[in-house]
Amino acid sequence: MSVAAGVPCRSSRPQSDASVGRRPGGADDSRPTEGKRLRVAGWLLAAASVALAAVAGVEFRSLGDVSQIDVPLSRAEIVAQDEVICGYLAKGLPPRGLHWDGEPARACLVDMATGRTLAPALMQQSTLSLNRRGVLWTEKEGCRFTIDRPTFDSAEQRLAIRFEQVPSRRAFYVYGLLAMAIFSAAILCGQIRRVRIAPPDRRRRQLFAELRLSTFLLLAQVSFFAFYPGSPVSQMSSDRANINGFAAGANSPETFAGDAFLCDPVNFDWYTPAFVYGVQAFGRMGFHYDTNRALLAFFCTLVGLFGYYRLFRTISGSELFAHTAALGLWFFRASYPPVENWAPTVIIPRTVYAALLPWVLLLALRYLRRPNRWWIPAAASALLFYVHPVSSPALTGAILTGAVVAGRGRPLKRLGWGVVGAAAALATMLPYTLIWMSKYSGTVVDGTTTATVYEFAREYLNPGFLDLSVCVGQMASYLVEHARFWPGMAAVVWLVAYRRHRRPVRLLGGMALGFGIVMLAVPAVDFTVSARLGRLPFQVDLVRNFRYVDVFLLATLGVALREIRLAMGPPQWPLAVRLTWGRLASVGQCRLSGPLVATVLIIVVFYGGACFRSLRKLGRRCDENYALLRGEPEGDFVDDFEMLRALQSVRMPHEVVSGPLYLRQAHVPLAFLHKDLGPLLYANPDAFLRCRATLDRAEEHLTWPITSSKAVAAAEAMQVDLLVLRREQVAPSLARSDAVIFQNATTVLVRIDRTEDAQRGAACGLAVSRRTLLSRKRQQ
Numbered sequence: 001m002s003v004a005a006g007v008p009c010r011s012s013r014p015q016s017d018a019s020v021g022r023r024p025g026g027a028d029d030s031r032p033t034e035g036k037r038l039r040v041a042g043w044l045l046a047a048a049s050v051a052l053a054a055v056a057g058v059e060f061r062s063l064g065d066v067s068q069i070d071v072p073l074s075r076a077e078i079v080a081q082d083e084v085i086c087g088y089l090a091k092g093l094p095p096r097g098l099h100w101d102g103e104p105a106r107a108c109l110v111d112m113a114t115g116r117t118l119a120p121a122l123m124q125q126s127t128l129s130l131n132r133r134g135v136l137w138t139e140k141e142g143c144r145f146t147i148d149r150p151t152f153d154s155a156e157q158r159l160a161i162r163f164e165q166v167p168s169r170r171a172f173y174v175y176g177l178l179a180m181a182i183f184s185a186a187i188l189c190g191q192i193r194r195v196r197i198a199p200p201d202r203r204r205r206q207l208f209a210e211l212r213l214s215t216f217l218l219l220a221q222v223s224f225f226a227f228y229p230g231s232p233v234s235q236m237s238s239d240r241a242n243i244n245g246f247a248a249g250a251n252s253p254e255t256f257a258g259d260a261f262l263c264d265p266v267n268f269d270w271y272t273p274a275f276v277y278g279v280q281a282f283g284r285m286g287f288h289y290d291t292n293r294a295l296l297a298f299f300c301t302l303v304g305l306f307g308y309y310r311l312f313r314t315i316s317g318s319e320l321f322a323h324t325a326a327l328g329l330w331f332f333r334a335s336y337p338p339v340e341n342w343a344p345t346v347i348i349p350r351t352v353y354a355a356l357l358p359w360v361l362l363l364a365l366r367y368l369r370r371p372n373r374w375w376i377p378a379a380a381s382a383l384l385f386y387v388h389p390v391s392s393p394a395l396t397g398a399i400l401t402g403a404v405v406a407g408r409g410r411p412l413k414r415l416g417w418g419v420v421g422a423a424a425a426l427a428t429m430l431p432y433t434l435i436w437m438s439k440y441s442g443t444v445v446d447g448t449t450t451a452t453v454y455e456f457a458r459e460y461l462n463p464g465f466l467d468l469s470v471c472v473g474q475m476a477s478y479l480v481e482h483a484r485f486w487p488g489m490a491a492v493v494w495l496v497a498y499r500r501h502r503r504p505v506r507l508l509g510g511m512a513l514g515f516g517i518v519m520l521a522v523p524a525v526d527f528t529v530s531a532r533l534g535r536l537p538f539q540v541d542l543v544r545n546f547r548y549v550d551v552f553l554l555a556t557l558g559v560a561l562r563e564i565r566l567a568m569g570p571p572q573w574p575l576a577v578r579l580t581w582g583r584l585a586s587v588g589q590c591r592l593s594g595p596l597v598a599t600v601l602i603i604v605v606f607y608g609g610a611c612f613r614s615l616r617k618l619g620r621r622c623d624e625n626y627a628l629l630r631g632e633p634e635g636d637f638v639d640d641f642e643m644l645r646a647l648q649s650v651r652m653p654h655e656v657v658s659g660p661l662y663l664r665q666a667h668v669p670l671a672f673l674h675k676d677l678g679p680l681l682y683a684n685p686d687a688f689l690r691c692r693a694t695l696d697r698a699e700e701h702l703t704w705p706i707t708s709s710k711a712v713a714a715a716e717a718m719q720v721d722l723l724v725l726r727r728e729q730v731a732p733s734l735a736r737s738d739a740v741i742f743q744n745a746t747t748v749l750v751r752i753d754r755t756e757d758a759q760r761g762a763a764c765g766l767a768v769s770r771r772t773l774l775s776r777k778r779q780q
Helices: 030-062 125-130 149-154 170-197 200-227 239-251 273-285 289-316 319-330 349-366 375-386 392-406 411-441 447-460 468-481 483-498 503-533 542-568 575-588 594-629 637-650 674-683 685-699 708-718 756-761 770-779
Strands: 067-072 077-080 084-089 107-111 117-119 134-138 142-148 159-165 334-336 340-342 722-726 740-743 747-751
Touching: 030 170, 084 149, 107 134, 107 142, 117 142, 125 134, 142 149, 142 159, 170 200, 200 289, 200 594, 239 273, 239 289, 239 674, 273 289, 289 319, 289 349, 289 542, 319 542, 319 594, 334 542, 340 542, 349 375, 349 392, 349 542, 375 392, 375 411, 392 411, 392 503, 392 542, 447 674, 447 685, 468 483, 468 503, 468 542, 483 503, 483 542, 483 594, 503 542, 542 594, 637 722, 637 740, 637 747, 674 685, 685 708, 708 722
Parallel strands: none
Antiparallel strands: 067 159, 077 084, 084 142, 107 117, 107 159, 134 142, 334 340, 722 747, 740 747
16 A cells, blocks of 8 residues: 555665665665765855855955055156156155956045045047047056146146045955855855765766756856946946936936936936946945945856756756756847847846746746636736836736636636736736836926927937837747748647647747737727827836847747657657767656757757857956956957046036936946936926937037037037047037047037136137137237
8 A cells, every 4th residue: 555655665685795884766874964065065155155255245345445645846856848747756655556346546646735636537548649648547557647838837836736646456356356255165065065965876967967066157257257346437228327327317416416317307217227226326435336236247147047948847847958958048139120129148126037937937837727826926917017017017918818718717817816916916916006106297298398299209219109109010020031930930839739638738829828918908098098198108118028039949949849759759869860869868857859850950950059159258248348348458448448537636516418328337427318308208298308409409519620600509508517538429629629628539528618708708609718818819
């Protein structure tokens, strides 16, 4: 009876001498003891790594104590030229250190009486030759500076070079790297333990699992160093910079009182608060706002790879397929209609969502056969609404529809439990839904404004956002034009024709149906109602969920692989397979078959190239960040970073800036940007129209060649005091003007004085020094 019940019987027969001291799996009694020792060692190493990380955090806090020392110009060697005074300092200088992120310590020329910076810190020798005011401090050549003769003559006794004294960062990085190394050793102890205690017949499989873990950990570490230490400056087209600006505006609202966009929290406080809160934390700790990407890259890569591996293994029943699909999908880069992309290596809210997506699907698969528990995955999917509100509704609809179509029980009972799950999801989404609705209330404006916003929105957005027929046509064309979807289409045809009665096939079809309803049908209703009421649509971004089509593609291939193998029965080894892979299969104990090999090859062919390019790009970023940490940044980033340092030195607290660089994440208030049009379109139509009108007026003047009069007109249109201009657009006359307070190989910084006296005194409308004005009057 005990055998029938599945409980092994105990035999009273004495054990032989050969079996004494051995476990049922054939392992020695020494292995449990060894496993305990490795477990204890692993936990001790993990505790040590946490302690070292805490010490590294304390050391990092001390790096913010930057002191300054002033060295008078009387100690410098002065060389007078026609209009510029050049100087050199080599003795009595403090040690030139590096900040935690590799930024070199600054040296500026200041007026000791007022504390005002007269010459900013430079980073390149070529920049020093382009400017009449600048200070270049290097380890080998000491400190060199230039200053215009009028300023030097008027304040010679008050001038000094102000050097930064940066605390050593060695302890921070030593403790941090030790913490990472010891934590890796703790994981290695766990891996060795699991392999050692595994039964002999499963030890090889366990070894492969540990190698997979090591691979995923290595890729996560590469992703971390590809984004560390982050940057305080970036290009305007960056979504991450926009989010970093939101965090900076929330942390320091007083700094952005003059900022055209961040001055009003209504414009941005509705945007994914949970994600912005996390970015804010990095700014408060002393890191760059951009440093959050490093930690999120590690987390998302590790969680995403393991999640998709487990999901595809559950779907297909093949570890080889799951491993290949997870790697191919996570490092895949693609663009989709209307204007969307899949790029998990770009760390933004939808990246975190993409990493958590497979775990919610696994939860849904776990409770598929228990309708009274469907509310659990529905609520879990709704929680992702706080991570990326655009994607969560489509996933929730897919899970509930798939459960109703493929679940167990009578149809009405399944439908009832589906309604319960939908109610749980709506209740979970409610807090953020209220925030979104309060934002939408600002878009309810008069009909004239709505019509104008619609007109501009059609120019700003892709036509597919506001016209579903165009969007559907773009999606259909995309599926037909890209060959990687053709095997998936063939798999769908075969599944529908021969395996439509199977539960996995019904589940996949139901989820695709629910996903399509939320992605297309809900926006259709929204657009129709909004057009009749004369209002803006409540949500125009649901069509962007088309970016998850590759997840559906690989899931379809996984389901088809399982169903084909079930239909074929046990693998019948063809002669070619036996000759080619038979020996490999017997050694690795893998169940290779024709469908499995074909499916893996499809993934390698269509995803391998993009995956390789993404990994190579991450490797290049690691090299660039390593050079940055050494204090030797490379590429165009040097010019942008140098411009930021100069701007921070010479900008007055009340001055607002305009230019091609996104500087809000460095706490620099800016005028309206093209990137502001997107958030304003969703939250503030009136401000959207003001932004559009301001940008249109400014663009009329910011065309090559930008002369003095054009610069003044653009500054007046945007109400700014400082203009950052691309050097190739600036006219030579403006580049030689006194209004240029800094320039390097790529950018020019122009100060515009919009007071009446300056406008009368200079025919070109640019600010010039008082001494220059007096000299011109005397000449006249």
